[in-house]
Amino acid sequence: MSIYEKYEAVIGLEIHTQLSTKSKAYAADSTEFGILPNTNVSPISLGHPGTLPRSNKRVIEYAVRLGLAVKAEIREVNEYARKNYFYADLPKGYQITQDKTPICTGGYITIKQEDGTEKNINITRIHMEEDAGKSIHDIDPTDSLIDLNRAGVALLEIVSEPEIRSGEEAYKYLTEVRKLVRYLDICDGNMEEGSMRCDANVSVRLKGSKEFGNRTETKNMNSIRNVQRAIEYEVKRQIEAIENGEVISQDTRSFDAVAGTTFVMRSKEMANDYRYFPEPDLQPVIVTKEYIEQVKKVLPPLPQELHKKYMALGLSAYDAGVLTDTKEIALYFESIISKTKNVKSASNWLTVQVKSFLNDNALHISDFKVTAERMAQLVDLIDSGKVSHTIAVQKIFPKMLEELEKSPAQIAEENSWIQESDSNALSELAQQALAKFPDKVAEYKAGKESLLGLFMGEVMKLSKGKADPKMASELVKKLLEK
């Protein structure tokens, strides 16, 4: 047994999601991204004396949405707290957050393991807080620059129980959280731009041990993949250190994406004491049962539920996964299957033809111009036997992308792509095909039945691909058996 197999990793994640509200958490300043630095600031977000914060109702609504989606318990009386620390990008000298009374407690996120089984990662708490400004160290050669546009933007912090056991599980957990906040329309989930950030708490212990080891907390990973890499590095480093007789120091570390390693940012001795105390400028927010019910009523369909629904409709887990990957794809699919009964065919069109068209052209589903209604018509047109699947893929679908106002049936008719299912016409073609290969007909009659394919190929050729294959093959067989 290698040293690595003796240990088990224990991982808990703290995720900060930046909420997509129009104004900040406790001030009316805009949250618009990418505008001139230090323009979205008011005396309130700068914490000038005499100013008073006011809580943004949307933040409560978003927190309730998320709480409902993860099946958390939602608190009625929500107090705010001050978390005090000094930093140049924190103009007030404190953050308004929640301490003892987080808006959500409990709940879970379900991840899928390789073997198809599911695992629930429990959530400890979700609380509301505000973001700090941004310090920029890499633009000016001598000075650090500060942009306070972000100061006061609303965040929800999602803290997990230490139940994640590998970098891969962390990857899946984060992917599910990101999918969920996007479905809920509360955060764009973009880790590259910092609107979703994750701190990874990592420790290791001997397998079978009940006690936790000393943990480190790693920050500054700008993608889900990098969270996985940072965790995998940390787990390996800690095991090797323990095997060397060292004690793990409870440090805050930073991830170096180029080297794939972590390094100490600050040690526990330098840990902050935030002196939390109740925020005196804000009344507690009351979240009533009625309010929660109102939010529940307008909750969008959630990825896990849709996934279950599609599996129940007979789709594979893989297809259900592709169809629920983003809310836009799922809603488009929902719209198609509200208009056609053939769910399997609708799924194939979306996961194969539409998806490869979007991939090839670097487009998003929201750029896809063909309406769900026309896709449903195409599915039904094939099912009616009027056009073959091949013609639909090769000819009709590409034309539908160009002629957006025409129905697939209209396109098929105008281009005479309607399948030949007139038995007289087909029988004529079948006779021509047999007449072309008298020797082969004799061979077939002598028992070489594999020649059927040759005759069928000829019929398809003569019909320019429009023959209904099922009908044609029946006619050819009948003629051969005469």
Ligand code: ADP
């Ligand atoms: P703090 O507020 O100091 O960051 P918390 O108790 O709130 O500490 O825990 C933060 C995160 O660390 C949680 O996600 C929790 O699950 C995780 N965690 C706590 N103890 C350990 C441990 N020994 N190993 C790994 N993760 C841990």
Ligand code: MG
């Ligand atoms: Mg922490």
